[in-house]
Amino acid sequence: MNSEHPTPPCCNSSGSGGHGGSGDAEVTLASITRRGILLVSGALFALAGLILAIPLVGYIIGPIMRRKEDQWVDIGALEDFPENQTLLVDFEDPDRRPWDGMTGKTSCYVRRLQGENFQVFSINCAHLGCPVHWFPESGLFMCPCHGGVYYEDGGRASGPPPRGLYEYAFRLEKGRMLVRAGHLPTLQDTMKETS
């Protein structure tokens, strides 16, 4: 009969098991520290993501929250616009805020053909919005940014713009020209369709 019995692992005093209590404490402390670091870094990443998302959210919902109705703006008397000419007209953007300063002004091109036959173009290029210039000698609008060119009727002639110039809705009232203004046109939200 074998009188030797295997020593239970809990009672084995040889090797590393001899310091079991201290080793367990170290392991526990290390896992707590690691978990703490993970939690803190996770929270920091979440905070950084939140901070980075604020401008994006503002960009997306800002125009919706701030969007006012377009307004009819008086830009001058009919006799200010000679027939067969295209003139640049400055006016106050109805969506301006007190701190906008000079940027609260905007412009449009008024083309008068004959009588009460008008076209009113946005000054902003249909590509990325740079102000276009009118050249009466060549009868063309040209964009200085990337070379977009438009015909005198606002149609796209060449360059990167995907379409012709945007047109303001307008109406003639008591000898005055009024345009409907208040937002920058985009491909999804042209000004004329808001009239």
Ligand code: FES
């Ligand atoms: S902004 Fe006018 S061509 Fe690009």
